[in-house]
Amino acid sequence: MKKILCLLVVLSFALPVWAGDNSSVVMNVKTYIYHDPNCRWAKKCTKNCVKTTKQKAQAQGARACKVCGG
Ligand SMILES: [Zn+2]
Incomplete structure (x- = not known):
């Protein structure tokens, strides 16, 4: 049972990356916050x-x- 739980946790982290959004953003490498390019x-x-x-x-x-x- 623990193994299944582990797998689910891993999947829930990995899925957003697989189904990732390729739209371009501007990322601040100091604060690690990303913005829409049109953001002020x-x-x-x-x-x-x-x-x-x-x-x-x-x-x-x-x-x-x-x-x-x-
Ligand atoms: Zn922003």
Whole structure:
């Protein structure tokens, strides 16, 4: 039973990555928050931000911005 639970936990983490969203986002590599490219915070952030995809940002443990929702 424990093995099944473990597998379910792993799957629930892995699934969002598999079904990942390839839309482009701007990720702040200091705060690990990603933004929609049109977000006002994304436009302000030039130094620590890199263009990536939502999928990759999430894979690196980044969170969605609270303002634009990523
Ligand atoms: Zn944002």
